[in-house]
Amino acid sequence: MEKVALVTGGNSGIGYATAKLLKAKGYDVYISGRNADRVQQAAVELDVKSVVADMSNSSDVEQLSAIFLEDGLDILVNNAGIANLAPLERITHEVFLEIFNTNVWGVLQLIKELLPALERRAGSSITNISSAITCKGVPGLSLYAATKGSVEALTKTLAIELAPKNIRVNAVTPGAIDTPIFGKLGIKPENFPEELKQAFAGIPLKRTGTSEEVAQVIVAQLESTYVTGAIWAVDGGVSIA
Numbered sequence: 001m002e003k004v005a006l007v008t009g010g011n012s013g014i015g016y017a018t019a020k021l022l023k024a025k026g027y028d029v030y031i032s033g034r035n036a037d038r039v040q041q042a043a044v045e046l047d048v049k050s051v052v053a054d055m056s057n058s059s060d061v062e063q064l065s066a067i068f069l070e071d072g073l074d075i076l077v078n079n080a081g082i083a084n085l086a087p088l089e090r091i092t093h094e095v096f097l098e099i100f101n102t103n104v105w106g107v108l109q110l111i112k113e114l115l116p117a118l119e120r121r122a123g124s125s126i127t128n129i130s131s132a133i134t135c136k137g138v139p140g141l142s143l144y145a146a147t148k149g150s151v152e153a154l155t156k157t158l159a160i161e162l163a164p165k166n167i168r169v170n171a172v173t174p175g176a177i178d179t180p181i182f183g184k185l186g187i188k189p190e191n192f193p194e195e196l197k198q199a200f201a202g203i204p205l206k207r208t209g210t211s212e213e214v215a216q217v218i219v220a221q222l223e224s225t226y227v228t229g230a231i232w233a234v235d236g237g238v239s240i241a
Contacts, residue, residue, distance in 0.1 A: 003121075004028045004073050006064075008055060008110070009080030011035065011042035014129065014174065017211035018077055018218050019046055025219065027075065032064055034080075055080045055106030056098065065113035072120030075222055078107045078128045078151075083144045091143060103147035108154060111169075118167050125168045125222045128155050132175035132235040136202075148173075152231055159229030168228040170221050175235025176208045204237035 005022045009015040010031025023029045023046055031046070033039035034054040043050030051067065053060040081103045084095055107128055118124040131148040133141055152171055159169040217234045221227060233239050 002026070002028045003075065004030070004068065004071070005075035005077070006030045006032065006068065006073060006114075007077040007079055008032045008053075008106075010046075010048075010077075011039040011050075014177065014211045014214045014218075015077070015079040016042055016046070017215035018079065019048055021212075021215045021219050022075065023048055030067070032080070034060075054102075055110065056101040058109060061106065061109045062113055065110065065117070068114060068117035071117075072124075073114055073117040074121045074124050076111070076114060076118065076124075076126045077218060077222070078110065078126065080106065081129065081147070083141065085140045086143070087140050088142060096143060099143050099147055100150075103144075104150045104154070107151055111158065115162075115165075115167075119165050123166055123168070123225060126158075126170070127218050127221050128152075128169070128171040129218075130155075130171045130173045130231065132173045132233060132239050134173065135239045136175075155231065156229050163228060168225075170227060170230045170232070172214065172217055172221060172232045172234055173239070174209065174214045175233070175238045176203060177214055177234075178208045178210060202238055202241050203235070204241050207236065209234065209236055 005027040007015050007019045010019040011033040019029050019031050029048040030051060031039060031043060031048055032051045032053040036052045039050045039052055051064050053064040082099055084099055128151050130151045133145045134149045134152060155169050155171040162169055214234045217232055221232055
């Protein structure tokens with residue numbers, strides 16, 4: 001039986017590279033994203049299936065999950081996420097809800113809704129995408145860091161809770177990766193604020209990483225059958241510097 005994989009936020013960056021690698025390894029790959037044009041274009045480029053879904057919208061998550069309930073799902077990569085570059089004094093309750101609904105509730109609800117599908121396949125695996133920012137604070141990204149810290153806590157707890165169901169749950173923590181998320185923050189690499197420049201200057205490998213380098217680790221983690229509850233850093237050493 002062909003193995004089936006779902007990559008959320010698969011239309012760009014780390015999600016795109018992960019979907020591409022899984023496709024090359026013979027998986028039947030689905031990608032999801034909230035921008036219909038972008039996710040459909042990416043699906044054509046990758047030769048995979050696409051689903052339009054906003055991870056902050058519970059109805060979208062339910063509809064996405066329903067696709068896999070009958071035949072099952074082997075691989076889930078929770079990559080979709082949003083960031084908001086804002087100092088503490090500019091954070092509002094609305095901004096808090098927006099980022100937590102996508103980055104935390106979206107992850108938790110999707111795993112919950114997909115549980116029957118994951119149980120249908122022997123040894124299914126989940127990888128959640130966190131961030132090195134959880135251990136290397138950057139001013140202005142407190143909400144983003146808080147959501148990713150929550151994702152890591154969920155990962156460790158669900159690894160224990162779902163182990164009896166033969167479902168593994170892990171996470172990777174990318175560091176400074178050259179992806180479109182910087183554009184979502186409204187900044188270009190050459191125009192990084194001083195706080196980000198300082199954070200990047202402390203990378204032991206002295207460079208940013210690529211989406212392909214992160215994808216290689218994600219897929220290795222997904223296929224490492226005796227690994228669960230692990231948080232793998234893909235950050236050029238910044239978390240230990």
